[in-house]
Amino acid sequence: MKKFIIALIASASLLTALWAALSTVSLAAQKPQTFSGEIMDQQCALLGGHSAMMNQGESGKDCANRCVSIGGKYVLFDSSNKAVYQLDDQKKAQPFAGAKVKITGTYDTSNKTIHVANIQAGS
Numbered sequence: 001m002k003k004f005i006i007a008l009i010a011s012a013s014l015l016t017a018l019w020a021a022l023s024t025v026s027l028a029a030q031k032p033q034t035f036s037g038e039i040m041d042q043q044c045a046l047l048g049g050h051s052a053m054m055n056q057g058e059s060g061k062d063c064a065n066r067c068v069s070i071g072g073k074y075v076l077f078d079s080s081n082k083a084v085y086q087l088d089d090q091k092k093a094q095p096f097a098g099a100k101v102k103i104t105g106t107y108d109t110s111n112k113t114i115h116v117a118n119i120q121a122g123s
Helices: 002-029 042-046 060-069 090-096
Strands: 033-041 074-078 083-087 100-108 113-121
Touching (some): 033 042, 033 060, 033 083, 042 060, 042 083, 060 090, 074 090, 083 090
Parallel strands (some): 083 113
Antiparallel strands (some): 033 100, 074 083, 100 113
């Protein structure tokens, strides 16, 4: 019985390592894509824009930065299809808060996250 349990644990460890390796390979195999939208905070993105949370006289940039300062995250909001994409690199996103951008990166469908390679101001 003891040998069976050891073999079972070893098999589980092997399967876990194999799964991790396959996950890494699938991310590496993805080709970069370009995504367009506005960098905003996740709260406003889920509401479809800043209008519900914006203070009087505040810009989209101010609103996004305020919401992130109280615990939110920067996301890419594509208003054309109401899609919200998580961004893995918050430091790259911060300078573009409230701006329309084009992001180049790979998209991880399992957690709806863009692995950001580059962000450029867009139209």
